[in-house]
Amino acid sequence: TGRQAGTLRELMAIRAIHGKMFRRLGLGTALGFRTRDRQVTDRPAIIVFVARKLHAQWVLDGQMLPSTVQGPGDLWCDVDVVEFSYHGASSAAPKEQVYSELVECLRGDDQCVGPGSQVASLEVYGTMGAVVRSRTGEHQIGFLTNRHVAVDLDFPYQKMFHPLPPNLGPGVYLGTVERATSFVTDDLWYGMFATCCSETVVRADGAFVPFAASFDSSSVTASIKGVGEVGELFTINLDDPIANLVGKAAIKVGRSSGLTRGTVVAYGVEYHDDKGVCFFTDLLVVGDGGQFDSEGDSGSMILLCDGDKPRPVGMIWGGTSNRGRLKLRQGHEPQNWTSGVDLGRLLDLLQLDIISND
Template identity: 30%
Template structure:
């Protein structure tokens, strides 16, 4: 779906007006332009998109903070994205961070300012057009601490928080940055530091997790801002290079991002990840800074990945890791139905990482569990189950446990979702008591059942993952979930609507 230049220009004007009037609202984090999604379906209506931390019904919002339905003659689509923050501001918690010492320093490794104690990622090497020197490219808030760092300040690898807090670990010295200014629209968060004499040059990526930048593996952006679940804003690489007056070491190695394009990167905290571009004209407001004309992707970076260079490629679904789901929900459900679920936590984690984590819809389900875990556990602990309900639960457990475990262990399984499976799911949904599932929640479950589960009959595991990665399917699920009062939904995927 394409937008003509005249409409795009008009929407940009309306987007600027919306930002001027509402970006001071702490709930509004950004704006973008795109097409409206209605009833879970993408329409051809061009709109301005308002990105909010939390989407609330109009009746619950004061009139002074109510977002307009129309601005500049164009409709406004309000979409929830969750919280965003600079991803290099604090130490990150990651299972296997790229925190070791590399000589020569390599793209994707952790680094930071010795004086400021910052933490971020070695983006790549660039050549300074002003004097021909070789420099490290990363984020401004990593190399320059939002402009507070003096030129010549030592940049160390590994970062100070990763054990590199010594002058002997210096690999470069801060040279210059794209200024970050509050109250105006910024388009990039980037800086360079000149390599120290005697530091060798290498285009290799840390741990060989990704191919080097080249004309066949082109760079599209620089990651610098992440949400709590990995939603990532990126500056466009050509914007970064032009404003810093630098160039990549290999010519013809950049390309413009396109919506739907697969991307990959290697960062200090999340290592190798691959996702899909969801927007190329996003605008965001965080910590007093406004940014325009950004790229956005889902579950692509974490705290400490700031400065990572993003390239085209990958499978589009190697996402940032999620912490283990607490097993207390399994324990509460096991107690309610007299089932040995405590021993199945490993399979639950496997299902999360090796099935649900491979799709957009699956990731939404995982996030939904995290955010609403206390409510679910409290309901399970307060509920009672009749002997008949316990017997029915035990029957389904015996019927499907071995099958599910087998499917989890065989990614290439040819087993298809059968009509009998779907009928069993229907019976389970229908049997949820009001103690466990409210009426609005059950209504949403039936929408998801009709729109997602019923059309999945005959699909294999691979086919199910492909279907659950369909943006239209994802939007239908999100639309249904948003109708549930009180449900916490962190929708950091597909806010553009395009």
């Protein structure tokens, strides 16, 4: 009885109430839809990740997760259990996995630079995300990428190049990081306390790099190679129905694996470290028939296939090589997955607007 939760905010509130139980019995949680008989249903659920799913016959008393949980008022929702193959330490992934005409263009074999192009600091390379304009100061135009791609605290200047820095090969100076963020508290990010844990942060991992005055900005394009112009930013509203986001088809273009396709399978992924800190990452994307990202694709925009033009919704920051693999369907091997930052919230935090056309 009662009212079934139907929005991300409602699922988040229910999860917060039962957080201690989920932490005791699982490796982490996320918000999405329940899977039954190997098919994704339309029933909103809190997804609990476990090391191994077992038949109820072999689960001890006190270790069985309930099939539903109650929330505030008369709210309730389903609980789904997904197997998570944990790597432990980060697994090594080959740096160069795809060679195609598109990928060669993104790595410097093209007269233009834009979303999807290779960018590099003095020791790390990644992918250019959105072309953006600052909402403050002189309203500079620049680009967005990951903080872990752009910022190295061992160097005094956080300079970015395309395609390579001068110490590694030919390249052009793009600009220097002006503002960046790594983690944000849950109340600032979501506008609510997402857990009962006092130490809760969301992985934001973004950096804004305004184009340098010495850089020829006429070579910048806001279109994505292999995709074209993008549509308006897809703003994730926690009060909208879950189906507005979860289950949607997505694409990305990155300097390592080029154009790939996948599906948004969950939002608001939660996990804890051994120091008691609760971490959130926003988007969980699974590739269609293969990996959605590879090492070096960090910073790529995640685009929803929504309408005539794909709409930016997130930015990749990590994936399978960081933690493990998900077994989403019985009888199938575990799948690779990708973590993404909620792009709308990151743009607001860094005071930026997307430029979607040239």
